[in-house]
Amino acid sequence: MKPIAFHAVGKSFGATHALCDFSLEIPGGAFCVLIGPSGCGKSTALRMINAMILPDQGRVTVGGEDVARLDPVEHRRHIGYVIQSVGLFPHWTVAQNIAAVPRLLGWSKPKQADRVEEMAGLLGIEPALLERYPHELSGGQQQRAGVARALAADPEIILMDEPFAALDPTSRATLQAELERIHARSGKTIVFVTHDMDEALRLATQMVVMDRGHLVQSGAPIEILRHPANSLVGAFLGGGSIHMRLLDRLAVRERSTPRRTGATGAIAAGASLRQALDLMLATGSTRLAVVDEDGTWRGEIHIGDIIAGGEAGTSDASA
Amino acid sequence: MHPHDVVVRLAHAPSLWLTLLLVGVVLLMPHTAPLFHAWFPDLPRPVYTRASFVALTLAHLELVALSSGGAALFGIGLGIFVTREAGRDLAPLVGALAAIGQTFPPVAVLALSVPLLGYGAAPTILALWLYAVLPILEGTITGLRAVPAAVTDAATGMGFSAQGRLLGIELPLASPFVVSGLRTAVIINIGTAAIGSTIGALSLGSPILEGLATSNSAYVVQGALVVALLAVVVDRWFDHLASMTSFRSSGRGRSITS
Known part of the structure; x- marks a missing residue:
């Protein structure tokens, strides 16, 4: 190349x-x-x-x-x-x-x-x-x-x-x-x-x-x-x-943690944080289960994960 | 396209019938003496016989073909030159000169060129050439400028050479405009070539002039009839040529069979 x-x-x-x-x-x-x-x-x-x-x-x-x-x-x-x-x-x-x-x-x-x-x-x-x-x-x-x-x-x-x-x-x-x-x-x-x-x-x-x-x-x-x-x-x-656009570029898997608190909705690990936030707004819940492409449980993402990570940009993971 | 379809299409086209009519009139002219005698009973010789109408028509066509062909080579070439980077600055000057060329009355051009070229076909061809350059030049410039900038940009960016772009992209896209200019030039020249007979060129103007000089109205009618028919026939054939090149506006593709 x-x-x-x-x-x-x-x-x-x-x-x-x-x-x-x-x-x-x-x-x-x-x-x-x-x-x-x-x-x-x-x-x-x-x-x-x-x-x-x-x-x-x-x-x-x-x-x-x-x-x-x-x-x-x-x-x-x-x-x-x-x-x-x-x-x-x-x-x-x-x-x-x-x-x-x-x-x-x-x-x-x-x-x-x-x-x-x-x-x-x-x-x-x-x-x-x-x-x-x-x-x-x-x-x-x-x-x-x-x-x-x-x-x-x-x-x-x-x-x-x-x-x-x-x-x-x-x-x-x-x-x-x-x-x-x-x-x-x-x-x-x-x-x-x-x-x-x-x-x-x-x-x-x-x-x-x-x-x-x-x-x-x-x-x-x-x-x-x-x-x-x-x-x-x-x-x-x-x-x-800017921060909304950043949420667009980051995947849910980068902020999810393997905890189990009984979240009802589910989102794919590959979806963007913005999509996760949108789903939270749509369903009125602050917690979502995170699943892999093949449907296996991976963890949960809470609204705090999205907000805490986004504001300071501390995560080093890339999209 | 199937050959049969071509025959069917031509059969419906007036150009074929008009061409046959023209050929018929030219060939049968020597046998029309009774007709013209009935029309103009006072004339002792009612049909022009100094030269055959076949020879007159061919000579007339030769004047038109040589002058228009020369004008096409010159006009298209000049049109290409002034739309290139190198000749862009000359475009206004060339346009103005060509326009001046067309405002000269044809008789004046003939009179001025006789001392240079003598009597006969040569000064006639020069005058007709001068007349034909402007419409062809204008058609070429208009056509080349009408090629969308995006098309030439894409062609250059893809790796067309300047010559490949001109021949493969620009001239084919400009061709409807070029053909239209050529058509105007040829039709004007078919009419104007008759004036060449005033300085000794053989043309369909010869019977007209002799008729005017000797008060023989039959000669005038005969010459004018053939000139008019010739102009109409050639114009019809240009119509075919125009529809072959204007596929874009009609939405008709050359390789699409219906």
Whole structure:
């Protein structure tokens, strides 16, 4: 897996400084989410990885090689690319769109067809849709095709620029879940730009908060939630609801203890603390039994466990 | 598509019948003397015979084809150039020059080019070429600019070369606009080519001019009839070409069989 690194990168567009002294290491296999307000330079940083934008100062390296020295066309063919407006080719069928990069790479027709079928299965695209044209698809289906197209040539790195921002909440949640699954299974490096904090917290293994061309904080989502670097990060993380978001990221099993006081309701050990709190609010009880996936009893969680742990962030367990 | 379906579709298309009508009129013109004699009884020679209508039509088409073909190469090429990074700054200038080119009256262009190119087909082709460049250039620029930015961005990001992106993505998407510009240019030129006969080019304008000069209304009618039919027929065939390239707006896919 190729790591990606930014070494003191600077970039200006006219009088606007898009990136200032920006340094970042993205280890191979990471799900790195760049987040920040619009104009913070996150898309600029993303587009430097596939040489769509070249830095004015500093270097961007992929697998140790300076991107500016690589043949951009050849380099891009080995990096998946997904954008918010999808950009499917309107005069090509969905199948032809998915096969675009394999075709550029000169794969044989049968190999292309096999890969299209495989990608359609992976992204849940019905075979009947493959012979359709993009304008005949819904927004969610189009972005599934967009993601399938980015994955088709089996790139080690996938760049995604707000890919789900234009989708309805249901399609967005489904595609996020599928992307999580694909990442977990393939171990590909994904660099993902968003301004949606919930999306970032859900998907990231490495979260990078940016503001006005600077890197403000980088780390695991849960660490950033626990220790926001400054008030700006705190505000961006959701101001008053940081601790609720933290509860979202922590699993019940991290706070449960093997005691037996006769709790009536039950919750799965893998559920989030927020779900446990919600169930307590719904049932009016302050204690819940905790069970494993196979239904075996594991212990109990009390409302005090949720509150005590959350406020100081003392638990070292990670989600 | 099954070959039989093509025949059935053409049978329902007016373009086929109009083409047959045009061919019939051109071939049968020498035999229409009784008809025109009845219409214009005072004329001693009611049918133009200085050149056959087959030769006139072919010469006319040659003028149109050479000028429009040259204008297509030039206009599409220039349209591509001014929509690339390198030529972007020249776009307003090129647009203005092409517009000026079209405001010259055709007769003035003919008169001015005679001293340079002599009499005959060459100055006519130059004038027609000048006229055809603007619509083709405009169609090409409009079409290339209408390609969604997301599509070109995605193509570049996926690893299309500049040339591969132009040929595989941008020009096919721009083609309805290019075809529309070409259609305007060709139809204008079919009408304007007749004026070439004033400086000695053989065209369907030859009978019209001789008819005007010798007060022979039959010649005028004969030349004008064939020019008009030719314009209508060519326009119908462009209609087919347009529907082949405008699959996007009609929602019809090329590989979808119904």
